[in-house]
Amino acid sequence: MNGQEAARLFDEVRAKRPLVHHITNYVTVNDCANMAICAGAAPVMADAMEEMADMVSIAGVLVLNIGTLNDRLVGSMIAAGRRANELDIPVIVDPVGAGATKYRTETVKRLLEELDVAVLKGNAGEIATMAGSDAKVVGVDSHGISGDPVEICQQYSESLGVTVAMTAPVDVVSDGRRTYLIENGHEMMERVSGTGCMASTVVGAFNAVSTDRASACASALAVLGIAGEKAAVEARGPMSFRTKLFDSMFNLSAQDVALGSRIKEL
Amino acid sequence: MNGQEAARLFDEVRAKRPLVHHITNYVTVNDCANMAICAGAAPVMADAMEEMADMVSIAGVLVLNIGTLNDRLVGSMIAAGRRANELDIPVIVDPVGAGATKYRTETVKRLLEELDVAVLKGNAGEIATMAGSDAKVVGVDSHGISGDPVEICQQYSESLGVTVAMTAPVDVVSDGRRTYLIENGHEMMERVSGTGCMASTVVGAFNAVSTDRASACASALAVLGIAGEKAAVEARGPMSFRTKLFDSMFNLSAQDVALGSRIKEL
């Protein structure tokens, strides 16, 4: 796993333009749609039970994001996830705010139990909460965890049988056997609502074109991080940074990725 | 129908500032609100059954967009549409994703059957699907149709008794008698989520000030297309293009429209 591999997968996303079916929150949904397009994928947002089976069946990946969950949406997530499992379409779960309320934590447990999840992608507090470690999640933000992020990801991934991607200043991805650290990104990404959700979209797009979950996740996070680094150069604040983040992703070349990736295998 | 007529209607939108009542999706709803303002109209988004009759009665036009439909919203669309029909307020339908799932296709059929729809505005795949032609719709994107776009629009409009507006690199508008081609626009509009929805908003605004559906639709699409052409000049990617698209629409003069419109009557 290196920059060349990330670049190759990025090319494949653009060549195949996979449909990323999102069941997601209404806060950052537009960001997810535009980020999917800028990364080279095609977004669709659909959450009505009546069309779950149909929509999932044409998707390359299913992204379940609980940012503004409610029982209707959770029902659709379960139905969509089962259909995706039948069709061998990977399911990505973003446990937004897990740890902040019992409802969120329990819902993520339910998704992990009832579905065959390919990737669980969250921030440090969310992943640590789900892994049973001490963590503080305030709203949808991680306010620190106790324990080593790498160990948490490795052990939790192994016990769960799911690839775990933890976003943080240094991202951690582990499938239980292999563990990657991704050092790309910029602190301004923390100052924009939705970068975590966008990361799940990009992780989804990369997992639609590769069954090697860990390298697909690491590549996706490196690519988004490189786009963030480029965006930060001329940004004057969070919103101009956001504009440039989308533009940078759209304009990113495979060579930018090959040269700019900072992925380390442990 | 020429650029002068489009410019005249544009002036009228700005003079009357019609209220565009949207029942729409949660992906691009903010874009619709801001595009309504930049075009000179006033947006309102309301979808609760409890206020449908009240809200429709003060609107200049009703825009029904099924981008993230569910049964609650469809019920509100039917109620709002009936009230709009009683009050002679035009109803615009955007059949987002028709053809991608049966639920979407059936819902559009139901709206067309139960309501007196003024304009059906969709992309090529959506319109072709509804017209009964072969088309491929993946998610919310058109992936090609079989058959001639102009013939599809003409015949479908005539049989349906509804003005049909098909957005594509060259847009087609037909009311069954007259058919217009609109050659304005820029390919970058395809790289931003929501330009189709924004088009429905602008089509709505223009139909609020004119009962000549075909010329109102052609004018609206020309105006949005010209804004897109201007926005593309300095854009560095999809998101800076989007920022400039709104600014361009806001700054567009009637003269820009008169000179820049490329509308052809067949």
Place this chain on the structure above:
Amino acid sequence: MNGQEAARLFDEVRAKRPLVHHITNYVTVNDCANMAICAGAAPVMADAMEEMADMVSIAGVLVLNIGTLNDRLVGSMIAAGRRANELDIPVIVDPVGAGATKYRTETVKRLLEELDVAVLKGNAGEIATMAGSDAKVVGVDSHGISGDPVEICQQYSESLGVTVAMTAPVDVVSDGRRTYLIENGHEMMERVSGTGCMASTVVGAFNAVSTDRASACASALAVLGIAGEKAAVEARGPMSFRTKLFDSMFNLSAQDVALGSRIKEL
């Protein structure tokens, strides 16, 4: 109450980073999230009954915005508001579109009756409608009121026992005893969807760090207005203005606020 006090409160928001729990509309929700961050607070959006008690209990303030209300959301607003009242967490109500439909007006009445509301923040038409004065509200826009804004705010605040903040070219804040006029802001703020909702977010953030409702509201509106003035300098239209509004808020210093505030006590 002067610019120094506004600056002091602004510093306190940034130091304490209060969690602003929103139950809000799906049109401008992303703007509220990003504005909370740029102002120095932390946003969370959650509206499921199942997590209301949990989420409110970690919040610094609860913002209830009825922009796209429905019965499910209103139920969650009541439940969240009661919990906030138990815990002495301030409740801010934004009566979006009150006066446009009976459902909106009645819902605001219900929130004011069933909850102990700290601040009612709306545009001129919304506040005048709730106060029982003649007003015209079209969609979500105020189209003029009869009567004097200052008298309306003073009398309504006194009779209601709630601090009232009315946004207009000159904002008015009254707690029934003290009344402030805030002359900051820029007309471009009227050309962007969501500035009213963002104002409620910022008002929420300031009320999370101060129990002096009137001065917190006046400070919040002054701070947002100053950000708007700075944003307008280089804006080329509504959307580039919006980008700069967020960036300006993020970059605003306490000194900018101390020097730029135009708050007058009557």
